[in-house]
Amino acid sequence: MMPLPEIILVEDSDEDADTVQQAVQRCSTPARLCRVQSGDACLVLLQQAQRELPALVLMDLNTHGMDGRETLRLIKSDPRLATVPVVVISTSANPRDLEHCYRAGANAYHLKPVRYTEHLEAMVAVLGYWLDRVVAHPGRGVQS
Amino acid sequence: MNTSSTSVASDASSVAPQPAWHGQAYSTKRFGISITDCDSEPVQTPGCVQAHGALLVLRAADLTIAQVSENSAAVLGTAPAALLGRPLQELVGPGNAARLQAMLQQSVQQAVQQGVKQGAQAPDIERNPSYVFTHTALHTGLALDASVHTVEGVVVLEFEATGRGDSEQRDFYALIRRSVAQLQRATTLSALGDIACAEVRALTGLDRVMVYRFHDDGHGEVFCESRRDDLPSWLGLHYPAQDIPEPAREVFRQTWIRPLRDVDGGLAELLPLTHPDSGRPLRMTHCALRAPSVMYTEYLRNMRVTASLTLSIRRDDKLWGLIAGHHYSGPFDMPYDLRAACELLAQIVSLQHAAAEEREHAAYRQRIDSVQQQLVTQAAHEGGLAALLDGPPTLLDGLDTGGTALYHRDRWWCAGSTPSEKELDALGDWLTARPEMQLRDRPLFATDQLSVHYPPGQAFASVASGLLAIALSRSAKNLVLWFRPETTQTVRWGGNPHDKPTVVGPHGARLTPRASFELFIESVRGRSKPWLAVELEAAMRFRMLMMELIVARADQLAGLNADLARSNDELDAFAYVASHDLKEPLRGIHKYAHQLAENAGQLGEADLQRLAGLTRLTLRMDTLLDSLLHFSRVGRAELLLEDCDVGEVVEEALDMVAARRGDKPTHIEVPRPLPHVRADRVRLREIYTNLLSNALKYNQQASTNIEIGWLAPHEVAARHAYTANTAQAKTRGWPSAANAQTVLYVRDNGIGIEPRHIDQVFKMFRRLHGRDDYGGGTGAGLTIVRKLVERGGGEVWIESAPGQGSCFYFFLPAEDKPLSPPQAENTP
Numbered sequence: 001m002m003p004l005p006e007i008i009l010v011e012d013s014d015e016d017a018d019t020v021q022q023a024v025q026r027c028s029t030p031a032r033l034c035r036v037q038s039g040d041a042c043l044v045l046l047q048q049a050q051r052e053l054p055a056l057v058l059m060d061l062n063t064h065g066m067d068g069r070e071t072l073r074l075i076k077s078d079p080r081l082a083t084v085p086v087v088v089i090s091t092s093a094n095p096r097d098l099e100h101c102y103r104a105g106a107n108a109y110h111l112k113p114v115r116y117t118e119h120l121e122a123m124v125a126v127l128g129y130w131l132d133r134v135v136a137h138p139g140r141g142v143q144s
Numbered sequence: 145m146n147t148s149s150t151s152v153a154s155d156a157s158s159v160a161p162q163p164a165w166h167g168q169a170y171s172t173k174r175f176g177i178s179i180t181d182c183d184s185e186p187v188q189t190p191g192c193v194q195a196h197g198a199l200l201v202l203r204a205a206d207l208t209i210a211q212v213s214e215n216s217a218a219v220l221g222t223a224p225a226a227l228l229g230r231p232l233q234e235l236v237g238p239g240n241a242a243r244l245q246a247m248l249q250q251s252v253q254q255a256v257q258q259g260v261k262q263g264a265q266a267p268d269i270e271r272n273p274s275y276v277f278t279h280t281a282l283h284t285g286l287a288l289d290a291s292v293h294t295v296e297g298v299v300v301l302e303f304e305a306t307g308r309g310d311s312e313q314r315d316f317y318a319l320i321r322r323s324v325a326q327l328q329r330a331t332t333l334s335a336l337g338d339i340a341c342a343e344v345r346a347l348t349g350l351d352r353v354m355v356y357r358f359h360d361d362g363h364g365e366v367f368c369e370s371r372r373d374d375l376p377s378w379l380g381l382h383y384p385a386q387d388i389p390e391p392a393r394e395v396f397r398q399t400w401i402r403p404l405r406d407v408d409g410g411l412a413e414l415l416p417l418t419h420p421d422s423g424r425p426l427r428m429t430h431c432a433l434r435a436p437s438v439m440y441t442e443y444l445r446n447m448r449v450t451a452s453l454t455l456s457i458r459r460d461d462k463l464w465g466l467i468a469g470h471h472y473s474g475p476f477d478m479p480y481d482l483r484a485a486c487e488l489l490a491q492i493v494s495l496q497h498a499a500a501e502e503r504e505h506a507a508y509r510q511r512i513d514s515v516q517q518q519l520v521t522q523a524a525h526e527g528g529l530a531a532l533l534d535g536p537p538t539l540l541d542g543l544d545t546g547g548t549a550l551y552h553r554d555r556w557w558c559a560g561s562t563p564s565e566k567e568l569d570a571l572g573d574w575l576t577a578r579p580e581m582q583l584r585d586r587p588l589f590a591t592d593q594l595s596v597h598y599p600p601g602q603a604f605a606s607v608a609s610g611l612l613a614i615a616l617s618r619s620a621k622n623l624v625l626w627f628r629p630e631t632t633q634t635v636r637w638g639g640n641p642h643d644k645p646t647v648v649g650p651h652g653a654r655l656t657p658r659a660s661f662e663l664f665i666e667s668v669r670g671r672s673k674p675w676l677a678v679e680l681e682a683a684m685r686f687r688m689l690m691m692e693l694i695v696a697r698a699d700q701l702a703g704l705n706a707d708l709a710r711s712n713d714e715l716d717a718f719a720y721v722a723s724h725d726l727k728e729p730l731r732g733i734h735k736y737a738h739q740l741a742e743n744a745g746q747l748g749e750a751d752l753q754r755l756a757g758l759t760r761l762t763l764r765m766d767t768l769l770d771s772l773l774h775f776s777r778v779g780r781a782e783l784l785l786e787d788c789d790v791g792e793v794v795e796e797a798l799d800m801v802a803a804r805r806g807d808k809p810t811h812i813e814v815p816r817p818l819p820h821v822r823a824d825r826v827r828l829r830e831i832y833t834n835l836l837s838n839a840l841k842y843n844q845q846a847s848t849n850i851e852i853g854w855l856a857p858h859e860v861a862a863r864h865a866y867t868a869n870t871a872q873a874k875t876r877g878w879p880s881a882a883n884a885q886t887v888l889y890v891r892d893n894g895i896g897i898e899p900r901h902i903d904q905v906f907k908m909f910r911r912l913h914g915r916d917d918y919g920g921g922t923g924a925g926l927t928i929v930r931k932l933v934e935r936g937g938g939e940v941w942i943e944s945a946p947g948q949g950s951c952f953y954f955f956l957p958a959e960d961k962p963l964s965p966p967q968a969e970n971t972p
Contacts, residue, residue, distance in 0.1 A: 115734065
């Protein structure tokens with residue numbers, strides 16, 4: 001049996017992580033959510049050689065430790081990891097942040113609304129898109 | 145020689161009189177009373193001597209006698225006829241003649257060697273009478289001092305009674321040694337004068353000795369005085385310039401001393417009156433025996449003076465004043481050695497004059513400096529020129545003045561007695577245009593008669609007849625003025641200076657010296673005490689201190705501005721980070737409230753409402769944070785200036801606020817096509833969206849009317865000119881910077897703003913109404929408008945009244961220059 005596609009969530013807010021967890025549950029495609037609290041932890045996870053690459057990285061920009069911007073830059077500059085889709089989820093609508101993330105190779109950038117229902121809907125839509133609609137890079141799982 | 149007295153009279157009465165002695169040699173004895181004008185009297189060649197002594201004119205080559213005073217028989221015991229043409233040694237003996245010969249030779253050698261040989265022993269006798277020998281008159285046995293000097297190639301020998309015993313020799317230096325020491329210690333001019341008077345009087349025994357000081361206009365004042373106790377004081381009395389005519393002053397520029405032994409002593413004419421070889425009259429400027437002018441003796445007689453001694457006080461080759469000695473009790477003998485002592489004293493007074501004045505001024509300067517230093521420290525400490533008048537001390541305390549005014553930051557700051565502000569304005573404008581005030585190194589103007597230079601000054605002559613002004617900078621009108629009051633104070637004249645000299649005297653139709661010496665008190669109008677050089681210098685030093693202070697403050701301000709810009713940056717960065725970080729917990733709170741409400745089956749109605757409130761508040765806080773974020777970004781983004789069609793920008797803004805218009809009838813009016821301006825298009829649109837949504841929101845009328853218009857620069861200027869003349873000018877905040885700019889406006893018929901709240905509306909999150917009134921809102925819109933406008937170097941302001949709607953005006957500078965520097969972007 002094919003393992004469930006894995007989503008790595010980089011998020012230090014438990015509430016926001018919970019919202020993403022709920023979004024995963026509402027998704028039509030089943031997936032495993034693996035949450036880490038910082039960019040450093042995310043990189044450690046990704047760099048475990050025997051581990052399969054995730055289907056998606058959901059990255060909050062403002063985490064403690066190494067923040068999302070730096071983590072994004074390191075992932076996208078690593079030849080092995082560069083193909084993993086990274087979707088930024090942030091409170092910041094600052095054009096500078098947008099500029100930075102897209103330049104660094106972010107695959108998408110989404111805002112986190114304060115209103116819970118909107119937030120949840122946004123997350124469901126993002127996950128649905130990346131899990132159901134996107135044709136993934138063929139290299140996934142080949143390297144193990 | 146024998147001119148009839150009738151011809152004198154007819155000459156004197158003619159319209160353009162020739163001198164009575166026209167064509168012949170002058171003799172005071174013969175023609176003195178024919179003088180019609182003091183300034184034409186040949187006082188240096190009077191042709192006569194005072195009759196108590198005798199004078200011989202010798203030929204330098206062989207010491208034969210060329211001229212002799214007609215009284216030689218009485219004084220010397222030999223009649224003129226027996227002397228003329230004879231060698232001197234026949235009269236005084238070979239010893240004395242040889243002594244004279246030796247002196248003459250030394251003097252000539254000295255003149256030749258001058259500049260090579262220093263410290264010569266023998267006196268230079270050219271124009272400088274010096275003692276040569278004592279001669280005993282054979283017929284009386286009286287000892288006579290002979291003094292000699294040379295002038296214009298002849299040798300002049302004067303004989304006078306020694307006034308002492310045979311072998312007694314007074315050492316005039318010993319006489320005045322004490323005086324010299326005292327004079328050297330004088331610390332003020334008046335102290336110097338007092339010492340001079342006292343010492344001359346002690347030395348001579350004259351009844352009254354005065355220091356008479358000349359003022360700039362030539363009139364004189366009794367500056368110091370030492371007198372016999374029973375005499376009235378003349379101290380502080382002023383005398384008109386004519387009392388000492390120009391020829392007399394000229395004599396005192398050449399000689400130190402002028403003795404007159406006896407006003408009624410009679411005159412002895414020279415025989416012959418002119419030199420037999422050259423035909424020239426004898427120049428008697430330096431003769432101790434020189435005959436006084438008739439005018440002078442008459443003047444003295446009018447004052448009941450019987451004998452006089454006059455010494456000159458010179459300063460820098462100018463005649464500063466006189467030491468005048470008067471005697472009232474008959475003839476007064478002033479033998480050679482006494483005169484020499486007095487002369488030396490006069491020279492020392494002249495030498496010490498500069499030192500005493502310097503000491504006096506140094507003390508004054510020190511006082512001024514100390515005050516000015518305190519002032520500058522004060523101004524530096526309190527950070528403003530206005531501190532100069534807060535005191536103590538103030539600008540008033542340094543210089544000796546009655547009032548002071550400082551023009552700084554577009555207004556006058558005054559202390560003491562000054563003209564009114566309106567008068568100061570006009571005076572300031574006049575001063576600024578004066579060429580003196582344009583000088584780079586010395587922008588200074590000083591006068592003790594302001595109304596002569598500046599006729600409107602008559603209106604405030606009482607407080608400001610004297611003006612000393614300096615400019616602190618040439619570009620801006622920055623003035624410091626010191627005023628001196630009119631010296632209406634009284635000048636006490638010795639006699640009425642105006643009642644002379646048209647009086648016909650006892651000698652017919654000619655001028656006579658003043659006869660009245662009654663105290664005459666006169667008010668001097670439009671004049672102040674003159675400014676001293678030391679005061680002008682102090683003003684310039686003050687200016688320099690102030691300039692240094694201003695430069696230092698400019699540096700300080702530049703530093704403060706940099707600090708301010710930095711802290712603004714940091715504030716923006718802080719606002720940005722803070723609002724981000726605040727959003728995360730806010731999202732959590734909202735979520736829990738939401739989830740609680742969803743599972744609230746068992747909760748009561750009240751708790752459900754509370755949960756709804758919690759949710760609503762989190763959302764409201766979210767909008768506030770968004771505004772704060774936005775506001776902080778306004779200050780940080782670069783402006784992209786381009787030519788903007790305001791009409792298009794307004795169209796876009798109206799589209800963006802369309803949702804706000806709702807169902808209510810709304811009329812947007814654009815009275816005339818909007819102009820093009822240079823601005824950042826996105827920011828300009830944001831200004832309009834904020835102003836328009838504000839206008840739409842705060843309106844209770846049945847129909848919302850909004851006018852979007854503009855004023856061209858010339859219309860703004862016209863409006864400025866109008867408001868400047870109305871009482872509204874100050875309450876209506878049209879900024880002066882708006883002049884000559886294109887001003888844009890948005891006018892509504894909304895609720896309006898109370899005048900006292902006008903300043904509030906631009907404050908962050910400052911709402912004038914209830915949170916949910918007028919459709920809610922964060923209260924950041926107008927704050928953002930102001931920041932956007934000011935970021936572009938412009939200004940925004942309001943005209944409004946409650947119930948009458950509001951009009952928001954703003955301008956963005958036509959030129960790019962006043963932009964505030966873009967602030968560094970700190971990404972959170």
